[in-house]
Amino acid sequence: MKIQLLFFGITTDLVGTNSMTFEVLENSSVHNLKTQLITQFSSLKNINDFAIAVNEEYATDDLKLTNGDVVAIIPPVSGG
Numbered sequence: 001m002k003i004q005l006l007f008f009g010i011t012t013d014l015v016g017t018n019s020m021t022f023e024v025l026e027n028s029s030v031h032n033l034k035t036q037l038i039t040q041f042s043s044l045k046n047i048n049d050f051a052i053a054v055n056e057e058y059a060t061d062d063l064k065l066t067n068g069d070v071v072a073i074i075p076p077v078s079g080g
Helices: 010-015 030-040
Strands: 002-007 019-023 051-054 070-074
Touching (some): 030 051, 030 070
């Protein structure tokens, strides 16, 4: 099934784009997606430190993805 990935902050530089269509297996969870992303983009090795939002709501690793979901990869933000 296909989902839309959105990358923010440093993740845009790490993967070379700010969005892409991405293929995942049926019944994939956010955890499965993270594993797949680390395999395809080794630069995302710290992905467990990033927030993941699915359809504009923060998601836990056990959330099941569905066809057409929009998944945002959001790195930690610091400032002051």
